[in-house]
Structure formats: structure tokens, C-alpha cells
Amino acid sequence: MKLIIDESRCKGCNLCTLVCPYNIFQEGSELNSKGIVVPSLDRPGRCTNCRLSKLYQRRLCGVCQLICPDQAIHWVEEEPYEPLGVVIEF
Amino acid sequence: MPHIFCTGCGNGTVINCTLNAVVEMGWEIDDTIFISGIGCSSRAPGYVATDSLHTTHGRALAFATGVKMAKPDFNVVVFTGDGDLSAIGGNHFIHACRRNIDITVVCMNNMIYGMTGGQGSPCTPSGAFSTTTPYGASEPVFDLAELAVAAGANYVARWTTYHVKELTKAIKAGMETPGLSFIESVTQCPTSFGRRNKQRQPSDMIDHMKTHTILLSKKKRLEEAGQKVPDDYFAVGEFARRNRPVMGVKNK
Numbered sequence: 271m272k273l274i275i276d277e278s279r280c281k282g283c284n285l286c287t288l289v290c291p292y293n294i295f296q297e298g299s300e301l302n303s304k305g306i307v308v309p310s311l312d313r314p315g316r317c318t319n320c321r322l323s324k325l326y327q328r329r330l331c332g333v334c335q336l337i338c339p340d341q342a343i344h345w346v347e348e349e350p351y352e353p354l355g356v357v358i359e360f
Numbered sequence: 361m362p363h364i365f366c367t368g369c370g371n372g373t374v375i376n377c378t379l380n381a382v383v384e385m386g387w388e389i390d391d392t393i394f395i396s397g398i399g400c401s402s403r404a405p406g407y408v409a410t411d412s413l414h415t416t417h418g419r420a421l422a423f424a425t426g427v428k429m430a431k432p433d434f435n436v437v438v439f440t441g442d443g444d445l446s447a448i449g450g451n452h453f454i455h456a457c458r459r460n461i462d463i464t465v466v467c468m469n470n471m472i473y474g475m476t477g478g479q480g481s482p483c484t485p486s487g488a489f490s491t492t493t494p495y496g497a498s499e500p501v502f503d504l505a506e507l508a509v510a511a512g513a514n515y516v517a518r519w520t521t522y523h524v525k526e527l528t529k530a531i532k533a534g535m536e537t538p539g540l541s542f543i544e545s546v547t548q549c550p551t552s553f554g555r556r557n558k559q560r561q562p563s564d565m566i567d568h569m570k571t572h573t574i575l576l577s578k579k580k581r582l583e584e585a586g587q588k589v590p591d592d593y594f595a596v597g598e599f600a601r602r603n604r605p606v607m608g609v610k611n612k
């Protein structure tokens with residue numbers, strides 16, 4: 271699972287930056303095409319909700335998604351992890 | 361979505377929590393109906409994919425009573441604002457609680473009239489500035505949760521838009537309880553309230569909720585011990601859960 275901020279919905283209120291216990295959301299610095307400063311994500315893979323919810327079959331934290339007043343935060347499915355094609359030669 | 365609420369307005373958060381509670385209840389779209397009066401908060405039902413009624417100012421509970429009495433099998437949820445519920449709709453509120461009709465009322469208390477530009481409401485805290493209280497509000501404040509308890513609602517709780525998990529749980533508990541369930545959510549309105557009260561950023565208001573709330577049980581304990589809780593703190597938690605006779609429950 272991968273964390274996504276939907277730029278078409280986000281109004282840049284920065285509430286997500288306030289509540290995330292892992293500080294994954296950081297205040298952004300650049301205006302987007304709608305004139306809104308959307309937060310940036312700092313290594314979203316650190317979020318246990320994203321990484322482990324499938325494993326435990328339950329929702330973990332999820333506070334960012336609940337507090338986002340504009341329903342801009344969600345998770346998308348990712349391709350299953352594939353081992354990199356590193357060939358070890360002897 | 362996207363909706364009309366200003367940047368950082370807590371109404372969207374309360375919608376999230378309510379819809380999460382609906383999902384947890386497993387309610388069907390076809391037998392769930394959302395009802396509201398007038399105000400920013402009362403725009404909420406328009407964004408929910410169920411049947412909904414956006415009624416006249418202050419009359420959400422009167423309409424909801426009608427719907428519930430005509431169709432007791434429906435799950436009825438009311439969204440309302442503090443002005444809508446306690447000022448123009450005050451009498452409907454008291455009598456809906458007294459009759460204990462089986463509906464769930466979610467009140468987004470932003471402590472002000474948001475939609476009409478920030479006039480004071482019966483919930484504007486003392487000292488707070490609004491367009492009608494330019495020198496600071498001086499009237500006593502309605503405590504909506506205590507009012508609902510006194511009037512007879514079966515389930516009463518208060519949380520804030522900072523306490524999203526607790527708020528969701530409370531709304532679900534309210535939906536499970538037969539009779540009138542009243543869940544008050546203290547909600548930030550950066551535009552009409554925060555801007556005039558040195559809380560211009562949404563995060564300032566959320567910070568205030570975080571630092572100025574006290575659990576009801578803790579407040580009671582402190583009071584019993586004779587200690588004083590500062591005036592600018594407000595209690596959050598469950599105020600009532602009981603079994604008074606109810607009206608309009610499901611026929612099943």
C-alpha cells in the first residue's frame with residue numbers, strides 16, 4: 271500500500287502535518303497549479319499503516335486520513351514486491 | 361467532493377468520522393437518511409451518497425422527527441451547527457431529547473455562526489470576538505452536551521475534531537443506542553472564529569483543542585477533590601448512556 275495526497279482535493283491546511291506521529295507529512299514549499307501548497311511526504315514507507323495493514327488485516331493508525339477535512343489522503347495498492355534482477359555470478 | 365468548506369474547516373473531518381461510523385455499523389445506503397438545517401455544517405448531507413434532506417434553519421430535528429415517525433425502519437442521522445441547533449432550533453432540540461426519538465444527532469460546534477459571516481452564537485465562549493461581540497462575548501454559554509443530558513437524550517458525548525478516533529467511536533456508540541443520541545464535536549472554523557481570535561491557522565485551533573480539553577472523568581475527580589479546573593478548559597468524553605423510554609425505534 272502506498273500513501274497518496276490527491277492534489278485536486280487538498281486545500282493545504284497542514285492538519286496532516288500536525289497529527290502524524292511519524293512526521294511523514296511535511297509542510298510543502300511550492301505552489302501547485304491551483305495555487306495551493308500541498309504537503310510533501312517524507313519517506314511514506316515508514317508509515318506502519320501503509321506497510322503493515324495488509325499483514326495484520328486491520329487498520330492501524332489512519333489518523334491523517336480521518337482528520338483530512340478534504341478527503342485528500344488515501345492509500346493505493348502497489349505491485350507485489352519483486353526481487354530485483356541481480357544476478358550473482360560465480 | 362470537493363466541497364465548499366474553507367481551508368482547514370473541521371466540518372470535513374466530522375463527515376469523515378460519521379461516515380466511518382456508518383460503515384462500521386454496516387448500514388445500507390437505501391435505508392440511511394441524512395438530515396440537516398442551514399449553515400456551513402448543514403451542507404454536509406449534500407456530500408453523502410444517500411437520501412438526504414437539507415431543511416430550513418433550526419428545523420432539522422423537526423424534519424427528522426417526522427421522517428423517523430413515518431419510517432421507523434430508516435437510520436436517521438442529523439448534521440447540525442451550534443447556531444442551528446441551540447439558537448433558532450433550541451426548542452426542537454430540547455423536545456427531541458425529551459421524546460427520545462431514535463435518531464443520531466451530530467453537532468459541529470464551531471462556537472460561531474460560520475455561514476453568515478461570524479456572528480456570535482449561544483456557544484461563543486466568554487471573551488471571544490465575533491461580529492456581534494466586538495468587545496468580547498459576555499453572555500453565559502450553552503453547554504450543549506449537559507443540555508442534552510438534562511433534557512433526556514439516551515446517549516450524549518462530546519469530542520473535538522482533534523480526537524478523531526474517539527469521535528468516530530462515540531458516533532458509532534450513539535448509532536447503536538436506541539433513542540436520541542447527541543454527539544457534539546467542537547470543530548475549528550478558522551475563517552469566522554479563528555481569524556478574529558488569534559487562531560488564524562487551522563492548526564492553531566486544533567492545538568487549542570488539544571491543550572484545553574480535559575476528560576470528563578478526570579474533571580469530576582478533580583472537582584471532588586476540591587481542585588478547580590481552569591475556566592477555559594472544556595470537558596470531553598461520554599456524558600450519558602442510559603435506557604429511558606424511546607420513540608420511533610425499528611419495527612423489527
Ligand SMILES: Cc1ncc(C[n+]2csc(CCOP(=O)(O)OP(=O)(O)O)c2C)c(N)n1
Nearest residue numbers: 399400401417441442443444472473474475
Ligand atoms: C430563518 C432563518 N434565519 C436566518 C438565516 C440565516 N442563516 C443562515 S446560516 C446561519 C447561521 C448558521 O450557524 P450555525 O448553525 O452555527 O452553522 P455554521 O455555519 O457555523 O456551521 C444563519 C443565521 C436563515 N437561513 N434562516
Ligand code: SF4
Nearest residue numbers: 290317319331332334
Ligand atoms: S496513517 Fe498514521 S502514521 Fe501513517 S501517515 Fe497517517 S498519520 Fe502518519
Ligand code: SF4
Nearest residue numbers: 280281283284286338
Ligand atoms: S489534511 Fe488534507 S487537505 Fe489538509 S494539507 Fe493534509 S492532505 Fe491537504
Ligand code: SF4
Nearest residue numbers: 365366369400474549
Ligand atoms: S466559515 Fe467556518 S464553518 Fe464555514 S466553511 Fe468556513 S471554516 Fe468552515
